Amino acid sequence: MSQTLVEIRNITKRFPGVVALEDISFAVKEGEIHALIGENGAGKSTMIKILSGLYKPEPGGEIIFDGEPLREYNALESLHRGIVVIYQDFSLFSNLSVMENIALGPYVKGGKRLVDWKSMEEIAQTALNKLQLQLDLKAPVGSLSVAKQQIVAIARALANKARFLVLDEPTSALSKGEVIKLFDIMRSLKKEGISLLFVSHKIDELFAISDRFTVFRDGKCMGTFNEEELDDDRLISLMVGRKIVYKIFTKNKRDDVIMEVKNLSKAGQFKDINFKLNRGEILGITGLVGAGRTEVAQAIFGLNSFDSGEILLEGQPVKIQKPSEAVEKGIAYVPENRLQEGLVLGKSVRDNLVITVLKSISNRIGLVDRTKKSKLTAEWMEKLNIKPSLPDLLASKLSGGNQQRVVLSKWLATNPKILIVDEPTNGIDVGAKTEIHQILRNLSESGIAVIVISSELPEILAIADRVIIMRRGRITAEKFCEGLNQEDILSKAI
Known part of the structure; x- marks a missing residue:
């Protein structure tokens, strides 16, 4: 059985007039694809920002990474540990090249003052090779399709030696064919021992790729479940506390x-x-x-x-x-x-x-x-x-x-x-x-x-x-x- 890589213990987060998260606890294993699901407003985004070091939880909560409690936790410490979040907008520099977007972070962390373009090219190409994909390293990221920009963001995470990758609604702007390719990439990362937290509202996709599910409702954790323990109806019931179906509205034929x-x-x-x-x-x-x-x-x-x-x-x-x-x-x-x-x-x-x-x-x-x-x-x-x-x-x-x-x-x-x-x-x-x-x-x-x-x-x-x-x-x-x-x-x- 895989050992635990990330453990979230008793995390609470308050904003003025709002308790966004209340006593949240769950764990992600090494080399698993773990789904995080809940309604809008359930607290998923707040949890992601805590994991990335952008938000600090209330006293009493802690994050254990690879068996070690994270004390002084911030965005730089998060990256140093290998926790990388890929947001919906990818946070890429559209005017810079594919190579620069992938390699700039690790290159700067290396403390080098002068740019060695050959070294940056090697860093970027190595990251893309791990994904078994090829892109024009000199192409401006802004000229790429959404799917290719996502590949750049994932390659950048690998170049930063990601061990825990958080994907926030990664399929929202992808075609079905592009989703299949993304899932192939996710499975290959899983084989490399990288843990993935997959945040999505698309239930069919979650069942297609995820090993386990953690469900949030109204800022609380409803539990963590294996894939075989859930079906659509039970998952939706856990998310919203009621059965949801599309209401089919009466059709009107207008002539104006x-x-x-x-x-x-x-x-x-x-x-x-x-x-x-x-x-x-x-x-x-x-x-x-x-x-x-x-x-x-x-x-x-x-x-x-x-x-x-x-x-x-x-x-x-x-x-x-x-x-x-x-x-x-x-x-x-x-x-x-x-x-x-x-x-x-x-x-x-x-x-x-x-x-x-x-x-x-x-x-x-x-x-x-x-x-x-x-x-x-x-x-x-x-x-x-x-x-x-x-x-x-x-x-x-x-x-x-x-x-x-x-x-x-x-x-x-x-x-x-x-x-x-x-x-x-x-x-x-x-x-x-x-x-x-x-x-x-x-x-x-x-x-x-x-x-x-x-x-x-x-x-x-x-x-x-x-x-x-x-x-x-x-x-x-x-x-x-x-x-x-x-x-x-x-x-x-x-």
Whole structure:
């Protein structure tokens, strides 16, 4: 039996007004893939930040690494011990090369003042060889796909002699094929004796790769279980204390066109995109990663110029060349990556909520009216049930589900006629998903036309009235969702 590498004992972490973790204890064995799972707000992110040395637990808690208690524990000590966290954004330098991103850390730790490019190349190539993968060492990281950037982040961890690798939602932006490759990498690392903590909301993936599961609920540890002790229903019950299923909403057939897209094309991205959007309906757009769904949405919102075609709003042709023009015409867009594109993480919930409507809450000389700002914030926090109800809390401190509510709120405050939501429940737990679905359905019933872009077919079938299926930049089918199944959609997507 493998020996324990990391043991978490009686960890508690408090923030003002919130107990994020309460008396958490669990252990990760050497050379195992250990799943950490729980709803948004359950405390997973706080636990990761304690393991990485960014947060300190309350007195009385401790972390035992390789049999030795960690006393003066901080981010540098964490790296020195071989504890490496790969966050969703990978924390890479996009302007530096693959080689520099992989080798810079260990090279600097070596105390060398002058750059020996050959030595750095050897460090980077050795790390990639361990993964049995090849990348152009001179390529800027910013030019790589998400999957290749993830490989760079893992290679960097190996170059830093990682013994305990924490992967935070590593599959959230990967295609199925890329997920399979990542799992092969994870298994090879496991064979090398490296321990992995796999944090994800995708239950099927957790069962496909994990040896054991530790479940968090409301800041408490519900226990650690072997894979054979769990099934989907029991795992979800442990996470949320209740059975969760997608609510299938009643489908509506509308005939009141608010927007029409005609022959929209952009070289290399999408071609001959034609569809109509009705008031008060939810139109789903789905397809495999790379099908061009997001690019079409960004073209409608003025983030992505198109080569030909036109957009009609309420029967009239419109030119939308930038997002501010889209907002003026009543279009709002919630991006897929809420952390990088949807929120200002270092600002408060209040500041994030009002950022799209500053003009409407400012006086004649351009100063923000604090009373209006507070009133608007309170209104949307209540409407979308944003928790905790602390307007001054930094957006970075919220769970994924509540961060998504903030992003929705800031755009709904613009009083849109059309709301485009890209992957609305990406990285959100099963309980919060149903709540986001209900919010979107309520919006459509209030008369707002909603476009939902999603890779999750059960999600599309649950909430959409119609669905557009895309493949390689083209629409392959348009169907009403009533009576539709996943196989019908998938056959047109692949």
